[in-house]
Amino acid sequence: MSQESDYSFEQKTNFIIFLTDDQGYNDVGCYGAKNIKTPNLDLMAKEGMRFTSFYAQPLCGPSRVALLTGSYPIRVAEPGNSKSFHPKLHPKEITIAEVLKTKGYRTACIGKWHAGETQVQMPLKQGFDYYYGTPKYNGNSKLIEQSPHRSHILRNNDTLMVVNTVEEMGQLTKKYTKEAINFIKRNKTSPFFLYLAHNMPHVPISASEQFRGKSEGGLYGDVIKELDWSMGEVLKTLREEGLEENTLVIFVSDNGPWIEEKIGDHAGSAFPLRGSKAQTWEGGVRVPAIMRWKGKIEEGLVNDELVTTMDFLPTFSEISGAKISQELTIDGKSFNDVIQNNGNSKHDKxxxxxxxxxxxxxxxxxxxxxxxxxxxxxxxxxxxxxxxxxxxxxxxxxxxxxxxxxxxxxxxxxxxxxxxxxxxxxxxxxxxxxxxxxxxxxxxxxxxxxxxxxxxxxxxxxx
CATH class of the missing domain: 3.30.1120.10 (Arylsulfatase, C-terminal domain)
Known part of the structure; x- marks a missing residue:
C-alpha cells in the first residue's frame, strides 16, 4: 500500500482504541457496577456515546484479530494456511494500522498483542511504527507462579524484561499508560492511531501500590480502578495538548469476563447477561463500549444499535479518507453515521x-x-x-x-x-x-x- 508523501497536518482525526482484557459488561459504573468505581469512564460516557449492543469475539486472540482486520477470525489468513483456535495473523493480512499509514498516520501498539509470536507476525510487521508491550499473556491461573507462561516486555524488537512476579504484573498498567502519553505528545502535530491494549484484568491480576486495597471490589476492583485512572490520564493528555476535538477515543473490552472456579473472585461480571468468556451467550461477546469525540458525538447518548470491533477498520477508513482495496473482503461496517448522526447500524447479521x-x-x-x-x-x-x-x-x-x-x-x-x-x-x-x-x-x-x-x-x- 502506498503511503502519502504530504505529511502536513490537516487536522485529520486521530484514533485511540483503549482495549481491556476480560472486562465484563457489568464491570463499569455506567453499566451498573456496584462495588467498582469508574469515574473517568462514566464521565466519558456522559460526554459521548455508550453502547449496549456492542460485540467482540468470545476470546482474546480471535477478538484481537477481528479488531485489527475488520474480519471474522475464521476468514483471516494464517501462516501455513491454518485456521487455528487462537489465530495468528499472516503477514499479508491488512490491518487498521496499514490502512491508516497510507494517509500519513503515525501508528503505535502499546500493550498485549496476542495475534502471533514470531517476528513477522508482530506489530512492526503489521503496520505499526512503534511497539511496547507483551506478545501474549501470562497464563490462565490466579497466581503467576502456577503458570508456565511468562510475558516478555518488548520495545519494538528488543526484550526489556521478563514478567516473573505479581508485583511486576502490577506495573503493566502504569507502564503502558506512560508509553501511551509519551506517544501522544510526540505525535501531536501528526495524525496518529494509538492501539492501547491493556493486559488487565486478565489473570493473573495485579495493581500497582497506588491502587492496591483502594476499591470496594477487592483486588479485581483495584485493577479496574487503575484502568479507569489510565483512561483518565489519556483524556487529560488530549485536553492539555488541544487534541480533544480531533480525536475519536474508544473504550472497549475484548470479550466477556472469565468466570471459572479456579479464577474465583479474580473475575468480573457480565450481569445481567448469560454466560462468560469462551462462550457465545451474550455474556461472552457483548461488551462495554464507550466512544467520545468532542464536538462530533452528541453528549450523553445510549445506543442499542448492533456494532462490533470489526467495524473499527471501515469506520477509521471512512473518517480518514484512507482507501480499502476493493479486492479485500471484510465483515465490518462503518459506524460513522451511528456516532455522528445517531443513525442506524449497517449490519444485517x-x-x-x-x-x-x-x-x-x-x-x-x-x-x-x-x-x-x-x-x-x-x-x-x-x-x-x-x-x-x-x-x-x-x-x-x-x-x-x-x-x-x-x-x-x-x-x-x-x-x-x-x-x-x-x-x-x-x-x-x-x-x-x-x-x-x-x-x-x-x-x-x-x-x-x-x-x-x-x-x-x-x-x-x-x-
Whole structure:
C-alpha cells in the first residue's frame, strides 16, 4: 500500500482504541457496577456515546484479530494456511494500522498483542511504527507462579524484561499508560492511531501500590480502578495538548469476563447477561463500549444499535479518507453515521463463533442458537467452557437480552429464516468442519493443512 508523501497536518482525526482484557459488561459504573468505581469512564460516557449492543469475539486472540482486520477470525489468513483456535495473523493480512499509514498516520501498539509470536507476525510487521508491550499473556491461573507462561516486555524488537512476579504484573498498567502519553505528545502535530491494549484484568491480576486495597471490589476492583485512572490520564493528555476535538477515543473490552472456579473472585461480571468468556451467550461477546469525540458525538447518548470491533477498520477508513482495496473482503461496517448522526447500524447479521465453531446468528433483535454437544472432543481442553444445547434456541434480544425465554416453537418461520442465514455463513466463512469459500489462504499449499486438521478433529469428536 502506498503511503502519502504530504505529511502536513490537516487536522485529520486521530484514533485511540483503549482495549481491556476480560472486562465484563457489568464491570463499569455506567453499566451498573456496584462495588467498582469508574469515574473517568462514566464521565466519558456522559460526554459521548455508550453502547449496549456492542460485540467482540468470545476470546482474546480471535477478538484481537477481528479488531485489527475488520474480519471474522475464521476468514483471516494464517501462516501455513491454518485456521487455528487462537489465530495468528499472516503477514499479508491488512490491518487498521496499514490502512491508516497510507494517509500519513503515525501508528503505535502499546500493550498485549496476542495475534502471533514470531517476528513477522508482530506489530512492526503489521503496520505499526512503534511497539511496547507483551506478545501474549501470562497464563490462565490466579497466581503467576502456577503458570508456565511468562510475558516478555518488548520495545519494538528488543526484550526489556521478563514478567516473573505479581508485583511486576502490577506495573503493566502504569507502564503502558506512560508509553501511551509519551506517544501522544510526540505525535501531536501528526495524525496518529494509538492501539492501547491493556493486559488487565486478565489473570493473573495485579495493581500497582497506588491502587492496591483502594476499591470496594477487592483486588479485581483495584485493577479496574487503575484502568479507569489510565483512561483518565489519556483524556487529560488530549485536553492539555488541544487534541480533544480531533480525536475519536474508544473504550472497549475484548470479550466477556472469565468466570471459572479456579479464577474465583479474580473475575468480573457480565450481569445481567448469560454466560462468560469462551462462550457465545451474550455474556461472552457483548461488551462495554464507550466512544467520545468532542464536538462530533452528541453528549450523553445510549445506543442499542448492533456494532462490533470489526467495524473499527471501515469506520477509521471512512473518517480518514484512507482507501480499502476493493479486492479485500471484510465483515465490518462503518459506524460513522451511528456516532455522528445517531443513525442506524449497517449490519444485517452477526455470527457467533466459539473458536472456529459457528454456534449462532443474530439478525436485528433475533438470535438463533443451534444444538451442540458439551465440551466437543475436537476442541480438546479449549472446549471446557462449551455447554450443551439440546434443541434450537430462539431469543428476542430486545425483550430478553438475558436469553431466558426460548421462542423457537412460537416462531417457526423466523427459525427457518435464521437457519438459512446460518448456512450462508457456513458456506462463506466456514465452520469447524467446513472450509469457507470466502476464507483467506495466502500460502502455496492452499488449504492442505486446513483439510488435514479437519480430518484429525473429526476423528476426535465424541458425541
Amino acid at each position: 452477526f455470527y457467533y463463533y466459539a473458536y472456529t465453531h459457528l454456534q449462532g446468528v443474530r439478525d436485528d433483535q433475533w438470535k438463533l442458537v443451534i444444538p451442540r454437544v458439551e465440551k466437543p472432543g475436537y476442541m480438546k481442553w479449549r472446549g471446557r467452557k462449551i455447554d450443551a444445547v439440546k434443541e434450537i434456541q430462539l431469543f428476542n434480544l430486545k425483550n430478553d437480552k438475558e436469553e431466558q425465554h426460548n421462542l423457537a416453537y412460537q416462531n417457526p418461520e423466523k427459525v427457518k429464516e435464521l437457519m438459512a442465514l446460518m448456512e450462508a455463513g457456513r458456506i462463506e466463512l466456514g465452520d469447524h468442519d467446513v472450509i469457507g469459500e470466502g476464507a483467506r489462504f495466502f500460502d502455496n499449499d492452499t488449504k492442505t493443512k486446513r483439510i488435514e486438521e479437519f480430518n484429525k478433529w473429526k476423528n476426535n469428536i465424541k458425541e
